[in-house]
Amino acid sequence: MSLFPLAPLAVLLLVPADLAALPPDVVTLGDSVKGGGGGASGVKWERSFDESLRKARSSGKPVLVDFWAEWCGWCHKLDQTTYADPTVVKMAEQFVAVKVDAEGSARGREIAGRYEVASLPTIAFLSPQGRPLMRVNGFQGPGQFPLTMEMALELARRVSSWEETLARKPDDAEALALLGTHLFEQDALAESGQLLARAVRLDEGRPLYERKQNRLLLGAILKAQRKHAEAERVLRAALLLPGSELDGKILYVLGKNYVAWGRTNDARVTLIQVVTEYSSNPIAQKARETLVLIEKK
Numbered sequence: 001m002s003l004f005p006l007a008p009l010a011v012l013l014l015v016p017a018d019l020a021a022l023p024p025d026v027v028t029l030g031d032s033v034k035g036g037g038g039g040a041s042g043v044k045w046e047r048s049f050d051e052s053l054r055k056a057r058s059s060g061k062p063v064l065v066d067f068w069a070e071w072c073g074w075c076h077k078l079d080q081t082t083y084a085d086p087t088v089v090k091m092a093e094q095f096v097a098v099k100v101d102a103e104g105s106a107r108g109r110e111i112a113g114r115y116e117v118a119s120l121p122t123i124a125f126l127s128p129q130g131r132p133l134m135r136v137n138g139f140q141g142p143g144q145f146p147l148t149m150e151m152a153l154e155l156a157r158r159v160s161s162w163e164e165t166l167a168r169k170p171d172d173a174e175a176l177a178l179l180g181t182h183l184f185e186q187d188a189l190a191e192s193g194q195l196l197a198r199a200v201r202l203d204e205g206r207p208l209y210e211r212k213q214n215r216l217l218l219g220a221i222l223k224a225q226r227k228h229a230e231a232e233r234v235l236r237a238a239l240l241l242p243g244s245e246l247d248g249k250i251l252y253v254l255g256k257n258y259v260a261w262g263r264t265n266d267a268r269v270t271l272i273q274v275v276t277e278y279s280s281n282p283i284a285q286k287a288r289e290t291l292v293l294i295e296k297k
Helices: 008-012 049-059 073-080 086-094 106-114 145-168 173-185 189-202 208-224 228-240 247-261 264-277 283-296
Strands: 063-068 096-101 122-126 132-137
Touching (some): 049 106, 086 145, 096 106, 122 145, 132 145, 145 173, 173 189, 173 208, 189 208, 208 228, 228 247, 247 264, 247 283, 264 283
16 A cells, blocks of 8 residues: 555545655754755756656656755755665666756746645656656655655556557557556546546446446546536446446445536435445445535535
């Protein structure tokens, strides 16, 4: 199980919660490495994000992105401790490492926005194609960080294999589903939705659970994008497939879609169905809570 929090929509669908590394309060740490760079014995950093992606694509290495700012004490503490640790320095050779000043140039701010950096420090791991693998929000010391890097390398191997498969066979339904699901968990909803929509069109003959999950996640994304009619169509198509353990979650997302759409009666009927037919499923409690909120309005 990952040590990092899943995306909000994954939480909505009751994916088991992970342990989160909470970002620490920013404090003054005295003299620190200026300009975001490590010392001579520390991690070797690229200074250009675009160049780091070019190197990653040519080498096949994943990217380690350190989002920092001059005022961020814990960012400098990373340079002084974690990024100076011999084990971390050695493992960093398996990545293309780059510093991005999240509040510096317009390009730095654009990159931080692209990856939805909301607090500093943020450490993002990306595939060679620039897709998110996982991230750390906040400081992480040299004792834990090598384990994080190992997890990122394992994720990179999996994600890169899906990317390579799709480069050869763009209509590979399994790779589309796997990469789309991974991006959903990383809250990269726009591209996740595109991949899952393609998977849905191509997944006839694939295992039932995969087909159901493709439609469940796509429906949740369309709901989040306020494309309520499309979400309803996708979720109802999922329910027309043979029954599975995902049906309670599919109905719950359909009910939440009706709530957001303003179709209160349809929402009530659907959520009551979740409560009555899936009473032993944890999703039933979420449905009860939503019904209470509906009645309060």
